Amino acid sequence: MANTKLDFVTTGGNRQPSAADWASDIIAFGADNNVAIWRPGDNTRGGVDALLSGHTGVVTAVRILSSEQHRKTFIISGSADKTIRVWTNDNSATPDFRHVKILTDHEASINAIAVLPDSHLFVSGSADATLKVWKLSSSASGSQSKDDTIPSDVDLQSIDTELLQTITIKPRLLPLTLALVHFHDGSVVLAVGGTSSSIQLYVQEQRHFYLAASLTGHEGWIRSLDFVKESLTDDSDYLLASASQDRYIRLWRIHRGSELPAASSAASDPALGAFGRSLSNKAHYLKSKGQTYSVTFEALLIGHEDWIFTARWLHLSDHSSRPSLLSASADNSLAIWEADATSGFWMCTTRLGEISSQKGSTTATGSTGGFWIGLWSPTGNEVVSLGKTGAWRRWEYHAQDDRWLQTIGISGHTKDVKALAWARDGSYLLSTGADQTTRLFSEWKRDNIASWHEISRPQIHGYDLNCIDCITTNRFISGADEKLLRVFDKPRAVANLLERLCDVTDATHGTLPEAADIPVLGLSNKVVQNVADEELAGTAINGGANEPGAADPASAVQKSTLDLDHPPFEDHLARHTLWPEHEKLYGHGNEISAVAASHDGALVATACRASSIDYAVIRLYETKDWREIKPPLVAHSLTVTNLEFCPTDKQLLSVARDRQWFVFSRTEEHSQSYRVYASNPKAHSRMILDSSWAPAEVGSVFATASRDKSVNIWRLESGEAVCVNSIATSSAATAIAFLPQIRSGHVLLATGTETGELTICTLALETLKTMGTFLVETTIVPSKTINQLVWRPLRHSDGAPRGGNDVLGQQPGAYQLALASDDCSVRILSIGPAEVKVEEE
Known part of the structure; x- marks a missing residue:
């Protein structure tokens, strides 16, 4: 697989006062267990340039030690995992930092780091109530240079550190901040x-x-x-x-x-x-x-x-x-x-x-x-x-x-990102997670430049969010720990913003609600008016809110608020880009675990966490009147982890922690009722965590991913399912996704694991046997569990093909894959063309 690159990565910063620094043209900051590199002056990118992974705990301290004389920039990071890591690059003009040293001398979390400009001295402070004084040096040729500095041509692998002193703080206190002066x-x-x-x-x-x-x-x-x-x-x-x-x-x-x-x-x-x-x-x-x-x-x-x-x-x-x-x-x-x-x-x-x-x-x-x-x-x-x-x-x-x-x-998100959903036409990406927010990302296009940004924050909730799916391009549904599901509609203010910034046209623009707001102490986004500035100002000044037709300042927003020529700032995102709530779906007795919408937008399937067959039911709702289709589908005995309709919507696939999969089929051609069509009670030896349908051209084929470190591919024939291929993974397989279309006469399957490993498998069209695999390089994949993989839809809503030059700067023939991870990141990877060679038997 050639030309695989990271198009976009977004993540939130850690709320640690010592966990960020700005030197030269880069900001380095802690982002969960990673160190994020951001170049504010680079307007061709909307997110961070890179995430440096290595720490196993939250990054709590970051400092940049620049050496203009030797054309090197060092990043020194400390973490709750009790370690200090040193990163550097060959040239300060590039963001390609590499890990060169790990220090494990502290016995508790690192709270603060101080560096001395124009020197290679730094001091670390830890919750073990000690300070340690360090000196960066070079171990090249077995000795340090005479002037006690690092030569500019030194091999990065020869960079070393010397512990000069350990200071036990008396009277005992836990250091939170350090500063050095020369x-x-x-x-x-x-x-x-x-x-x-x-x-x-x-x-x-x-x-x-x-x-x-x-x-x-x-x-x-x-x-x-x-x-x-x-x-x-x-x-x-x-x-x-x-x-x-x-x-x-x-x-x-x-x-x-x-x-x-x-x-x-x-x-x-x-x-x-x-x-x-x-x-x-x-x-x-x-x-x-x-x-x-x-x-x-x-x-x-x-x-x-x-x-x-x-x-x-x-x-x-x-x-x-x-x-x-x-x-x-x-x-x-x-x-x-x-x-x-x-x-x-x-x-x-x-x-x-x-x-x-x-x-x-x-x-x-x-x-x-x-x-x-x-x-x-x-x-x-x-x-x-x-x-x-x-x-x-x-x-x-x-x-x-x-x-x-x-x-x-x-x-970006500040906690685990649990789920993703592309708009039906691929115009934007929705993400949701444990930080109780749903975020919308799209491409800001201007002057032959395209960069990804957060354009809207449709949902700010009071519960952790677990799953999401798009019903139509203008409507999505999400499930949280509150035991119910909420349906949201795109407001006209956000539609205008997407059209102006991202060249996303919407034929239903005139029928959309105007804007949304959350009442004080409320959880539901309510529709509010979008009024002219002078109208709202006049109401506030003259006290005419009780007059007929007057705008209520408490339920109105100025039209100019989102009349922007750039992506919204954080204060706009948090207040003025919410989506109004359209419907609530009740029925489940526990936290929502999975949701899926049919491709025609007529049905929604949902499930909740369960430890018995009574709660592990799958509920179906029709989206016209939001009526539950009874009876619910009874099959699993433990939590359903994923639901997905097949490309024709005739079948519904479910997988669960009980190691089983079920395929439900429509009772009649145009019916909204489903019944069990096929199942396998021993599909895997451990719980099944994800599933995905293959493209319609392949037939009734789907894949299941399990904690038993395998991905099985199944073909349905006359109510029976046969495992036609089993792909081993290095660790628990947590996310899989078939590319929705046949590519060069082959089928592509993306697999994510518990350790953040991402593999692209090429399968034969007829036999579905593995013809080639490509392991994506570790520098652009997450450092923790991949929770979901979603390919960007390949066609616009009007049927025009997507891909190639449709995205500014994207290579022809490339497809984009979105990843959600426990490391708080959302990533979009561009998967380039592949040369597939059939493996000899």
Whole structure:
């Protein structure tokens, strides 16, 4: 199989304040157990560039260590699996990072990592209450280079690490944040903060650190520390910013010499008089390399209303004015702080995010849960933040307007992705999962560029979502842990957005509902009006909501809200792209486990989790009046894991944890009732996890995937089923999907496993014997269980063929395969042409 590539991957960021960094042109951040690489400046991609897999636990700390001199970029990541991993690339201009080292010295989760710019020194802090000081080096030729650096031409496999020191923190605290600074005279200082209200300062002496001072004043845990040089002069002071759960940021001045610097402006600020002794300007002294440094309290920054998770300085080599500080808080805001040029008082000059009146803390579409991370771009003209929903928001500074404007970020699921469904015409992809959201992805097409983005968030739920399927192009159904199913219709606002951005036309546009919203404390998306801006504004001002025909501000949305020329931002996605709920389907007694819609959209089959035959029934609903077709289909004794109608809708296939499969057939040609047609009580030796029908041209053929590490292919003939092929897998087979059409006279079957392995099998058209297999490279497949595989429909709704040049930049003859995984990712792979050679018997 040639030319298989990753077209799109999306995933949400981990809510860990230390789990992201921005250096050069890349952002590296933790995404479940992976490290995601995102290049915000690359507008040809809508998601992350790559996911680096290796960790077995959630990634909790990420730092980038760039070496321009040696043209290498190192990513150092720490995880809840107690390990630290080092990744690097051959050239800093490429995102192709490779794993080169794993460190297993810590005995608990890694909480924080600090790196020293222009050096290969880094420090890790762990929940085992220890700090470890490391040095990157090269083991080439059995020795390290004289200047203690890594040569530019060194083999990546020869990169090594040296443990210089282990520090047991006393008094005992769990480190949550670390910061390193390198003074111009060679002195190195390490700041440590964590589950204490004090900050510990360590000074390096002969390659070892010792505790030199403890800074007090905060009244909560320390969540972020960062150093910056105040100016470019050699004798410049350094500033340390500390952010705490007490909602305040403290600035500390580090001054060379035993003589104290001029009195801090904070002491004379009358607004801070109520803080009393907490503003004590007691001097602490550090000694290193024969030099003495004083550490004094500089300023108290007040403005956030909740915990502050990160505080980052802007580092600019040509920055001549005083530095700027970016803080991210649980109050849903980013703040930029600068010192006034005249008075020296520190003040908030810019605030980004959400204002209090927009939070809506009790609504599903309101509060984002705060910002957990805030980062500066290396040039200082962009900032990004990570929120509760896993999305990265991005702002750019426009000098001509002297203001910050929001621009396109990225988003993704933050928990296991359980199910996928393509629109009937392949125009968009729906995904749903344990983060209780359903998301819609489509291609934004402009200027001969196509990139995938989240265009709508149809469902924000209060229960984990388990399954989804499209009934028509404008309607889908999803099942969750709440024991019922919900049917949603595409709103006109989203249809307009898809038409404008993605070139998706809709002939039924005029019959669609206008928009949707979730009432406070509600779970059902309700239809709301889409009114002109001036009409809604006039109603609000004049109080005319009770007048005949007046728009109710509580059930209306401005038409201009989604009048966009770009994919929606996160706040738009969470509030204004919901789909209104059309119907609820009741009947099951447990959590919904599987759902399938017939190809003609007339029927829906559903099942729920079960431990007995009474609950393991399959219920059928007709979609015209949403009436249940009784009696339900009784067959399985345990949870049904997958349901699927055959291409002609004449038969329904079900597989379950009881190791059986059943095929139900229509009782009459145009009937909506089904009866058992064929079954196999011993189809596999362990539970069956997925199934798929072959293309109609092959006949009545289907495949089943099992935990017994096999995929069996069955042919139905006169009510009997024969296993015509059995394909072994390296681990439990969890997902399978036949390509819906014959390709080059052969049948393609995609198989996903519990370990994230993806295999494309080529089968003979007549015998269905394996003619060739292709194992997709591990760098572009998930690192955890593949839950579902879905091929993109090969034809438009109007019958025109899809594929080839239909997708900008896609190779001719390629087909796209979507993957859902437990690693929180949704991926779209382009499977290129294959040369199939018949294996000799």
